[in-house]
Amino acid sequence: MSGQSDPRGSTFSAAELEFLAEDETIEIVPNLRMERLSLICGDFGPFRPQIATQVPIWLAVALKKRGKCTIRPPDWMSVEKLTQVLEAERDSASSFEALPFHYVEISRLLFDDARDDIPDVYMVRSLIEDIKDVRFHKIGTGLEKLSSRTYAMKLNLSAMEVNVIRPFVTGGLETFYKLGNPDLIQESSDRPEHRRPQPADRGPRRELRR
Template sequence: MASPSDPHGSDFSAAELEFLAEDETIEIVPNMRMDPLDMTCGVFGPFHPQIATQVPMWLAVALKKRGKCTIRPPEWMSVEKLTQVLEAERDSQKSFQPLPFHYVETSRLLFDHARDDIPDIYMVRSLIEDIKDVRFHKIGSGLEVISQRTAALKLENLTAMEVNIVRPFVVRALQTFYKLDNPEITQESDTRANRRFPAANHGPKRPLKRKQTFGFELYTSLSGGPEIHELLTIDTRRTDNRYLFQVWLGFKVVGPALPERSGPLGLGWLDPA
């Protein structure tokens, strides 16, 4: 997901998110007797047949795999609750319903390992899929609010997986707007970015044109609608250690985002081709 120019590995992989989700507690009903387990993450049990107890997800799945318990799906995973959530998600274009932080991972784990413990599994599954879709669509259109004056973005009620998916886009969009707002930083970090390929000022050189395109794919696939075709392109051209920044939103130059202080070279148009 992360573009190669942003390789600091801050993204969590899906597997790592699942790992985190496996620490969430869930209720199981054991069918065997076992002494309490004294684990690094806490003490669980004792386990008695037919008496429900709370354990972390990974423990529940491990016991389930060995046929030692049944898992009680969490309350929010009922058809009734999910239908309500889905309706509310559809009703409100602006806000998100509170869902467990790891709802995608938790439901996935349960679908994979405890199908027989979930009543109406097909219904539940398709409801969760729908909720996921509606939310992703909203996230996509919601991200349009990012603008040059965005200093911080509140991601209310977003969950782990959702945040992780939009992270590369959000981070780079905010970063770009921040840079455009602060031309001196742009210059500085741009010099830094170009350090690895020091064209320096030795001998004649071709104008170096570096085009960074980002966001487009994610944006369109998230929002889906044909109405959004914003392509934010930043074209960095180096000429004699001076940098020209040109910014397009779609095919239109956005006035205030163009740094007026960008130097004596001035700004030119470039065909969006």
């Protein structure tokens, strides 16, 4: 299947995250009359003109593309809310503001297909871009603190952000762990007969470090 991520890469591909985000619900105002849809993922509708209803984003986008509804952007996608978030993000060097788990994907989906339904779309778009930049910069500087003594860290990240840093963080911690634990290196990389000379080797090396 085309959308499936490479098993060796990151756990989820960007397309798969978008797929997951498309299941989040959003409010639409239909302009057509349609009976209730009994789908595998749930029942939606009935759809009546001018009566707002909740549907998954994929359904909203499908209707929108055919000009059958207007999408009501979620509360957090307003200039006012996003300005607050951006300011808070800039003020604090380490904490992350609460945004929906899929904010990157959702905003992208709506910018692609429902531009005319978002008030001040240019402003909203540039605010979200700025927020994304500020947050990724913070993540980058935060990762520099990663060390051999990092056992756990607490973050408040979105799906896309986590997905980007996951391979690096887990790989990095793994390497720190290995390097900090000589037995592990021996076990995994040396065959039994080579094991004996190893401890003798390690003595001088350690002195060099001091």
